[in-house]
Amino acid sequence: MNMTISGARVMDVRASLPRHKTLRYGRRKLTDIRSAAMHHSATKSGSPEAFARYHVGTNGWPGIAYHFVIQKDGVIYWCNDPETISYHVGNSNRHALGICLVGDFRTQKPTPAQLEAANRLIQHLQVQIPTMKQVLGHQEYPGYAWKNCPAFPMGKFRSDYSQYLQKPVEKRDKPQQVPVAISLNGSLLSVTGFLKDGVSMLPVRAVANVAGGKVEWIAATQDVRVNGKDLDETIVSGSAYAPARELATALGLQVEWDQASYTVKLSKGCVAT
Template sequence: MNMTIPGARVTDVRASLPRHKTLRYGRRKLSDIRSAAIHHSATVSGSPEAFARYHVGTNGWPGIAYHFVIQKDGVIYWCNDPEAISYHVGNSNRHALGICLVGDFRTQKPTTAQLEAANRLIQHLQVQIPSMKQVLGHQEYPGYAWKNCPAFPMGKFRLDYSQYLQKPVDKADKPQQAPVAISLNGSLLSVTGFLKDGVSMLPVRAVANAAGGKVEWIEQTKDVRVNGKDLTEMVVSGSAYAPARELAAVLALHVEWDGSTNTVGMRRGV
């Protein structure tokens, strides 16, 4: 795999990290990889070597859990072949690729260099591995809702990642585009959304309340959740907006787009 990433520093440490004397990780095809799993190390500092020693010596694993580790200075360490089925998200290991940012983001924040490196790495990997369409936090995988990892808002990360290297959006003002009408079970709502890069963005609280969903604001991470699920939201004039299909999915609604009237139709059932 080509790991030359413009604007990023990548160090290949696959051959030098501690490995178990006899155990080896299983292998998969690149096309088996469906998501990138974002972790924090939950340590104030650390290195791939230190993590590998712990994973091998204490946990008894074949090698380091992560495929990539990103230091605070933005250097990306390549730790495992993507084909390796390493141990980092339980039953989802076979289809997930692990990316760990060094730091304890319960008390710290990831550095700008780390986030930029993560964005560049993910964009590069999605070209190399087209099947890797999702970017999820550790706690978003089945069985890990209890775990505060990576301990920073994944909705904001995904939004920033999708906008990376593009002209920043002024989130203080609503984008000047044609409004998107919203229909729920055949009735028009009094609120509207807007189009952003061809995606219908809908007001989270208004739509969720109308559909009987539960909306939570997570003050610690400045993130919004609907029915316990994180969203790829953006904040405009103090209100959270999310992609129509994402919002419909967490509300168990079927969604259709009527381009002739700029209307998102959402309804129960198919």
């Protein structure tokens, strides 16, 4: 299935997510799919890897429950083939495709980037899978009226989606920043950066914490230092982002740009100059 979606970033993680050692999900035809089931993760943050570990390790399921996971920055993670009959809406699993937005929408709200990505994803899927005519919340499936999921108004979501489809493509909201994925030593991180004038900008504290770097905030000069080195940072919504190469140098990491997957690959070793 083609998963190139105009205006959206799609990361194919189907082959890298944790799977059960012996159990496998069943398969179906695309024509068996009748609806998209909307979920929230019920966690304030998270990643496909974390969800898969829980679903496999704690629930004992064959793999992650969702076919797609949408992060708060709008990046779409492709987790299962649509033909996979995963566990997410009980007896309706055979005919439903699961889309999970990261967040606990009992206390939070989906970000505009998430809703935009969900709109684009559903539009794309309905072209690829014409039988997927309905878009329902988890609680709208038989047996789940008690469950507050996805915890945002599905009626408004469907109305907004209909209005979205009626807009000319050139007038649909475009993401202000192009997100980029980040990996460290081959493992994809749950945080993302973005492109700014062709330069990859990475979240300083999140990357430094994973890589074991020391971050300092110099209040007097409004500067950020990593391992004592000043960075040419940009503040976005209260968080500092720095050019990938600068941050990698400060952390003693190598950096490589993968154009095909829009991924900044960081690794331990001598930094290339």
